[in-house]
Amino acid sequence: MSDSQPNRSSEKKEEKENFFEYFFEDYWDIFVGIFAIVIAFYFHHTHSILLSTLFAAVGIGSLSLTVSEIAEILSERLKEPYGSFVLTFSAVAVEIILLYIILLQAHENPQILDTVKGGIISAVIVDMNVLLGLAVFIGGLKFVEQEHNKETSSAYTTILYVSSMALLVPSLLSRSDHTPQVVMEASMYIAALLFAFYIVIVIFQTKTHTHFFKQTARSRIFRLKRKLKEQNHEEDEDEDDDYIFDRLPNLVLIFSIFFCIAIIALGAEVFAKDGVVLAKDFGISTGIAGLIIAIISVSPEIATAIKAAKNDEIQRVVNIAMGASTVSILLTVPILMLLAYNSGIKLTLDFNPLEVGALILTIILVWKTTDEGHTNYFEGISHLMFFTAYAIIAAFF
Numbered sequence: 001m002s003d004s005q006p007n008r009s010s011e012k013k014e015e016k017e018n019f020f021e022y023f024f025e026d027y028w029d030i031f032v033g034i035f036a037i038v039i040a041f042y043f044h045h046t047h048s049i050l051l052s053t054l055f056a057a058v059g060i061g062s063l064s065l066t067v068s069e070i071a072e073i074l075s076e077r078l079k080e081p082y083g084s085f086v087l088t089f090s091a092v093a094v095e096i097i098l099l100y101i102i103l104l105q106a107h108e109n110p111q112i113l114d115t116v117k118g119g120i121i122s123a124v125i126v127d128m129n130v131l132l133g134l135a136v137f138i139g140g141l142k143f144v145e146q147e148h149n150k151e152t153s154s155a156y157t158t159i160l161y162v163s164s165m166a167l168l169v170p171s172l173l174s175r176s177d178h179t180p181q182v183v184m185e186a187s188m189y190i191a192a193l194l195f196a197f198y199i200v201i202v203i204f205q206t207k208t209h210t211h212f213f214k215q216t217a218r219s220r221i222f223r224l225k226r227k228l229k230e231q232n233h234e235e236d237e238d239e240d241d242d243y244i245f246d247r248l249p250n251l252v253l254i255f256s257i258f259f260c261i262a263i264i265a266l267g268a269e270v271f272a273k274d275g276v277v278l279a280k281d282f283g284i285s286t287g288i289a290g291l292i293i294a295i296i297s298v299s300p301e302i303a304t305a306i307k308a309a310k311n312d313e314i315q316r317v318v319n320i321a322m323g324a325s326t327v328s329i330l331l332t333v334p335i336l337m338l339l340a341y342n343s344g345i346k347l348t349l350d351f352n353p354l355e356v357g358a359l360i361l362t363i364i365l366v367w368k369t370t371d372e373g374h375t376n377y378f379e380g381i382s383h384l385m386f387f388t389a390y391a392i393i394a395a396f397f
Helices: 004-045 047-078 083-107 112-143 150-174 180-208 218-230 233-240 250-282 287-308 314-330 332-342 353-370 376-396
Strands: none
Touching: 004 047, 004 250, 047 083, 047 233, 047 250, 047 287, 047 332, 083 112, 083 287, 083 314, 083 332, 112 180, 112 250, 112 287, 112 314, 112 332, 112 353, 112 376, 150 180, 150 287, 150 314, 180 314, 287 314, 287 376, 314 332, 314 353
């Protein structure tokens, strides 16, 4: 009897330790995110701008990961193409919040407008080169070659090419003899045109041509994984029950996403105010500032894409990378234009030659690496090389 009591107490202690270990493992991003944003506010009020910016970035990145994980649960329930649509929309929501709060600083510093424009283009550059490049590289190392629906890349590259050509209109007008008023009017027309194009694409993607965005891979590994998943469906459900968001209905998950985004907005306010001052003090170029903003907002998507590539789900990677890039142009631009107009800020779509050139070259590179319906690690390296070269140029431009 005396021997059994110590054993029971040790078992309870071990269970308690395991509980806390698994609890932190599942929800660390929420705790770290909220704690980091609280600390960021503290350093903001004590005028420690380096620490406040750093902690705000950590908080935004951590909570963005939470948003991504909740959106991933929704996406698995909704299936493709709706799944990737939810993932990309949730990520772009964080991007819009970051850019808008930075945009508000233009009342005091008009040069911030260049950082916002750089952030718009950088989001596409990071999605198409860092996200896609890393995922394709890691997936290529593990599986040698991965297959996806080539209709997906064909549709998305066409959309991105047309959208980038539309963005050229204000840029060309600004470098001719036209007045700033003409450039502003042209920017508003282009923003409206992009939004209308986005509505058509949503119908195309979710109603009339959903098969363009679904997995068609004939990979034996993919089919084997799917078969094993079906056989162990009940076991997977038991494991998922440990994560609270897996047990919540879709409406509550949507509310949770918006709640996390609201907290992110608080951190974004500190990041924007102190980050602008920090960038000026350290002489950080607008191109690099835009890349930093893009990497922070895209980092959860990168983690999701890498995990998908490791599971031989390259179709999901293509959907996320190219879908997010499409939404970054067709939805972010019109919304930012509207928010800027309501805030009394004159935001125009006249991007500099480096940004426009990098955007068009990125679309061409993505088209060449995905048009055949399969990828390998060399194509991933190509995207990473392109991004590195762009980052070097942006640092000195």
